[in-house]
Amino acid sequence: MALDTLINRAFAPAAASVESGAIPGAVLGIVTADGERAVRWAGHAQIEPERESVSRDTWFDLASLTKVIFTTTRILQLVEAGRIALDDPLVTVIPDLRQYDMNAAERRLTLRQCLAHQTHLPAVEPLYTYGQDPNTLRAFILQRVWQPGPPVYSDINFMLLGIAIERITGRALIDQPLPERFSFRPDPALCAATERDTWRGCVIRGEVHDENAFALGGASGHAGLFGTIDGVLDFAHGLLDGSGLSPASMAAIRTRESEKRTTGWEGFYPGWHGGDACSSDTIGHTGFTGTGLWLDFRRGLAWSLLTNRVHPSRHKDSGILGLRRATGEQVIALFDQREPL
Template sequence: MPLTDMIGLAFEPAATAIRDAKIPGAVLGIVTADGARAAHWAGAAQIEPERHDLSRETWFDLASLTKIIFTTTRILQLVEQGRIALDDPLVSVIPDLRQYDMNAAERRLTFRQCLAHQTHLPAVEPLYTYGQDPQTLRAFILQRVWQSGPPVYSDINYMLLGIAIERITGKPLLDQPLPERFSFRPNPSLCAATERCTWRGRVIRGDVHDENAFALGGASGHAGLFGTIDGVLDFAQSLLDGTGLPAESLRAIRTRESEKRTVGWEGFYAGWHGGDACSPTTIGHTGFTGTGLWLDFDRGFAWSLLTNRVHPSRHTDSGILPLRRATGERVIALFDAEARS
């Protein structure tokens, strides 16, 4: 079965979600290690205050896919260049981290621990409620006495990594080099809309949905990246074919640091968003706005489902978890059937 026919069948769960007004629109892309790819899309990039149709060229707020596509990859590139090591403490490049308490736990955090979410830091903090001056907020992140707790998936980990990237490279995140089809400053007219934000008083289109990333200037280590389906598939293919990262870094993103986490990524476990049919070597990640990417190394392909499920509000039941799982199960079943034929 041609990949273009296969993806139409795999898109059926998303088509149902669009028809039932669970989500405004979606695009599904599949790419193989040898470069074959296909995409299928339907629905609206925006429904409020006016409708705009979605296309293959629509730019999505990738939300936490920023963590893997930009931040994790950039840190691993800096490791490859010999500028840092994964087990170096953050203070090796951010010496002012908790500078008023030399015994603070944050001063012992390593790049590896932050990448794999193996720290004591909380999941999230409404930093934007403290103000919108990016430099002051960065200082707040560095000097905050963070409440200690068990390891959780934490945006704070990646805010610190974003600051580290700025310190090492001498460039703000907004000015960091990005591959084609990715941007921290997209053309709003090309973007899928996200939420009707009560804080900003408007429908968000072309600005980062995440309030903390917006207050930090539009980009942070945890959110802010925009991209198209083909940009995401380019990135996925580069990891499948080994051109995107050197062998040691590829091993790092595929090796467990905890039950569910690798360096940067989530590893397969029963009940996860990618579906239970994934091979044990599958890694993936999701984004709050309704985005996701999964790489099945055993089968040699990847798929990405990009939606704007938070438009016009996050406070609805979009059914994103069952949609992601159903899509992953459908994609894998079709690939396995094709392999047997």
């Protein structure tokens, strides 16, 4: 079965979601370790205030895919360059972290712990409600007395990692170099719209949907990256064929740091967002706006589903979890039926 035929069938769940109005638009891309790829799309990049069709070249707010495509990758590249080590405490590069309490728990956190979400930090905090001055908000993140709790998936972990990258490189996140087809400053006219935001008073298009990332200047370690499906597939292919990271870094993103987490990524477990047909050697991640990326290393296969499911509002049931799982099941079932080339 040719990959183009496979993707036409694997796209059926997304096409049905678009047709039913559960989501405005969707783009599905598949890539193999040998570089074969296929892309399929349907629906709208925007339905209000005016309807515009989605295309292969539509830029999506990747939301928390920022964590893996940008932040995790950049930290690992800095490790490869010898600038830092994964088990370095954050204070190695952010010495002013909780600077008024030398015994603060945050001062003992390591880069690895933040990447793997193995800290006491909370999942999220409405930082944008404290103001919109990026420097003041960064200071607030660093000096806040965070209440202790069990390890959870935490945006705060990656905000700290973003600040670490800025300190090491001497460059704001929004000005960091990025691969082709990725940007922190996309052309709004090329982007899928996200939410009709009551806080900003408009339909968001071409600026980050995440309120905290917006208040932090448009880019943060946890959100802010935009990209096209081909940009995401380029990134995935670099991981599948091992050209995107060193062997040690590849081992890190594939090795469990906890039951469900690797360094930066989520690892396969029954019931997860990528579908139960994935091999145990599969990693993935999702983004709140409706994006997702999965890599099954045993099969040499990756797929990405990009949607703008929060447009025009997050306050509805888009069925995104079921859609992601159904898409993953379809992609793998069809891939496994292929005759060897």
